[in-house]
Amino acid sequence: MIGKQILYLLVFPGLLFTCVLGLLIGWLDRKVSASFQFRVGPPIFQNFNDIFKLLGKEVILIKDTNITVFALAPIAAFSVMVFLSMSIGLVLFYGLGFGGDIIVMMYLFMFFSVAIIIGGSASGNVLSSLGAGREIKLLLADELAFILICLIPIIKSGYLLGLNEIVIAQSDGAFIGSISGFIGFLVGLLCIQAKMTLPPFHIPEAETELAEGPLMEYSGPLLALWKICQHMMWVIFPFFLIILFFGGFNLVGIGILWAILKYVLIIVLMIIIKNTNPRIQIDTALKFFWRYASPLALIGIILAVLGV
Amino acid sequence: MGWYNKRLAKSLWVFHVSGSPCNNCDIEILDLLTPKYDVERLGIKLVGSVRQADVLLVTGVFNNKVAPKIKKLYEQAPKPVFVVAVGTCPASGCTFKDSYNTVEKREDVIPIDMYIPGCPPKPEAMIEAVAKLIGVLNG
Numbered sequence: 001m002i003g004k005q006i007l008y009l010l011v012f013p014g015l016l017f018t019c020v021l022g023l024l025i026g027w028l029d030r031k032v033s034a035s036f037q038f039r040v041g042p043p044i045f046q047n048f049n050d051i052f053k054l055l056g057k058e059v060i061l062i063k064d065t066n067i068t069v070f071a072l073a074p075i076a077a078f079s080v081m082v083f084l085s086m087s088i089g090l091v092l093f094y095g096l097g098f099g100g101d102i103i104v105m106m107y108l109f110m111f112f113s114v115a116i117i118i119g120g121s122a123s124g125n126v127l128s129s130l131g132a133g134r135e136i137k138l139l140l141a142d143e144l145a146f147i148l149i150c151l152i153p154i155i156k157s158g159y160l161l162g163l164n165e166i167v168i169a170q171s172d173g174a175f176i177g178s179i180s181g182f183i184g185f186l187v188g189l190l191c192i193q194a195k196m197t198l199p200p201f202h203i204p205e206a207e208t209e210l211a212e213g214p215l216m217e218y219s220g221p222l223l224a225l226w227k228i229c230q231h232m233m234w235v236i237f238p239f240f241l242i243i244l245f246f247g248g249f250n251l252v253g254i255g256i257l258w259a260i261l262k263y264v265l266i267i268v269l270m271i272i273i274k275n276t277n278p279r280i281q282i283d284t285a286l287k288f289f290w291r292y293a294s295p296l297a298l299i300g301i302i303l304a305v306l307g308v
Numbered sequence: 309m310g311w312y313n314k315r316l317a318k319s320l321w322v323f324h325v326s327g328s329p330c331n332n333c334d335i336e337i338l339d340l341l342t343p344k345y346d347v348e349r350l351g352i353k354l355v356g357s358v359r360q361a362d363v364l365l366v367t368g369v370f371n372n373k374v375a376p377k378i379k380k381l382y383e384q385a386p387k388p389v390f391v392v393a394v395g396t397c398p399a400s401g402c403t404f405k406d407s408y409n410t411v412e413k414r415e416d417v418i419p420i421d422m423y424i425p426g427c428p429p430k431p432e433a434m435i436e437a438v439a440k441l442i443g444v445l446n447g
Contacts, residue, residue: 030348039346046351049318053362056312058386060359211356219359219386 013089015082022231023047029234029271036275047231054224062217065124073119074218074225080111081232088163088239092249097164102150105163105240109146109195112229113139116204119226120214131213135197135204137282141289142194142201145187148297152184153244155304163243170247179308183300185245187293189266192237193273194285196230200277201285238266310447316362316388317445319351320438323361323385327378329368332428333395337365340431352438363390363441366420369397369404370411382418392422392437399423 008014026047034041061067084105087098113135120132154161156178157169175181194201205213215226242248242262249259280288326334340347341354355361358381370378382391396402398420404410411417424437 034346034348037343039343040349041346042348042351043318046319049315049351052312052315053319056315057362057388060384060386207356212360215360216357217359223360 008090009082009086013093014086017089018082018085018232018235019228022228022233022235023051025234025267026231028267029274032268032271033275051224051227054227055221057220059220059222060217062124065217066122069118069122070217071222073115073122074222074229077112077115077119077229078225080108080115081229081236084108084236085232088236088243091163091167091243092239093251095164095167097162101161102154102163102166103161106147106150109237109240110139110143112233113195116214119218120204120216123214123217125217127210128214128216131204131206131210131216134206134210134282135214138194138197138201138203138285141286142191145289145293145297146191146195148294148301149184149188149191150244152180152297152300152304155301156181167243167248174245174247176245178303180300180303181245183296183303185241187297187300188241188244189269189273190293191289192241193270194289196233196237198270199274200280202279203282203285206279234267238263238270241266313445313447317442319353320362320390320442321353321355321360322363322365323355323358325358325364325366325378325381327366327368327370327374327398329395329397333367333397336428336431337367337394337434340434345431345435347435347438350435350438350442358384359386361385361389363392363438364418365392365394366398366418367394369401369407370414370417371404371407371409372411373409375411375417379417390421390441391418392424392441393420394424394434395429396425396427399425402427 010016024044024047027042027044030046031041061070087100087105090096090098117132117135117139120128120135123129153166153175156175157166160166160169176185197204204210205215210216215223218226246262249255249262251259324334324337339345358364364382364385366378368374382389393399393414397404398414401410414420422437422441424433426433
């Protein structure tokens with residue numbers, strides 16, 4: 001019994017599956033971005049090469065900083081990502097709830113940003129701490145809208161909190177078919193873009209003026225852990241949206257094709273948003289989420305309560 | 309280490325160290341990173357932080373003021389790291405070789421693995437140099 005749980009954690013819905021799929025999707029992102037710019041793009045195993053190369057390089061720890069926090073922040077983020085990938089994968093592939101509910105998920109999704117803030121502040125670099133400050137503001141911006149859209153499936157499923165129960169409640173039609181579900185999916189897509197700090201919301205790690213921001217002082221295996229986390233999010237967040245609005249996976253017969261289509265649709269939308277928008281300022285991001293996205297999500301909640 | 313060197317050869321992340329250049333080589337380096345030449349297909353990426361670099365592209369003549377800073381940057385980079393000197397200035401001193409503040413022996417400042425002469429070198433020459441570096445790593 002214990003062996004099976006370790007297998008869940010380390011191999012199939014957990015660590016190995018999510019890492020490999022995430023790194024491949026990361027390649028897809030780079031390849032599609034390259035074709036947007038009329039380039040050839042990297043070979044398929046580029047991200048694997050990057051990660052293996054980083055794992056073999058030297059780690060530089062800076063003497064004057066808080067080395068414990070600096071080194072533990074990526075490890076903590078990585079372990080939370082592995083746990084998230086396992087619990088979401090269990091709901092999607094096996095239909096097993098994990099004991100926690102959607103509220104636990106909301107907390108854990110915030111944790112990556114918190115780890116970035118802690119790690120960036122601990123490195124003692126001016127640009128890193130500026131990036132950490134921007135990450136705090138971005139978290140404040142997207143968190144409200146993200147929690148509001150998480151409420152829409154809860155209301156539409158008849159006030160159920162378990163992820164598994166939300167999937168079962170959508171067995172006779174996914175929530176995306178209704179107006180409130182569509183609004184929720186749209187705002188959720190933008191929140192995910194901000195949570196993964198992808199363009200146009202890559203404000204914390206602005207390459208041009210902050211030089212990778214919070215990750216600036218990281219090198220070698222610790223940087224590899226951050227990179228793996230960022231690639232795992234290419235799997236975890238779309239899977240979460242599939243649970244909330246697309247009714248999960250039905251892995252028999254034609255359902256496998258539908259499952260792949262749902263995932264690819266979200267990935268393609270994210271890549272298109274990423275490639276067609278320049279980076280916005282931090283105040284524009286706050287204004288966008290607080291003035292437009294959150295009220296839109298609130299309208300979605302009202303529509304969900306009315307049953308539309 | 310053969311396996312690791314092959315991985316390293318496929319993902320060389322480049323950091324641009326400009327040690328008092330005339331900006332001509334820097335412009336050519338930026339040309340190299342444009343979509344026309346597309347070095348990302350070789351796994352080469354320009355990184356913003358020296359902590360993540362595998363290759364330091366050094367441009368410009370080393371003078372007494374900038375040499376300690378280049379040395380510091382080299383020490384900040386995680387090893388293994390390679391140094392590619394771009395342009396005639398780091399290779400021979402160019403027109404500044406008899407100047408009063410030019411460092412006599414550039415090899416004493418940092419170990420340079422590869423020189424790309426030219427004032428400025430064409431992006432094709434830089435790609436060839438990096439391809440040679442990849443060939444050395446692959447053995």
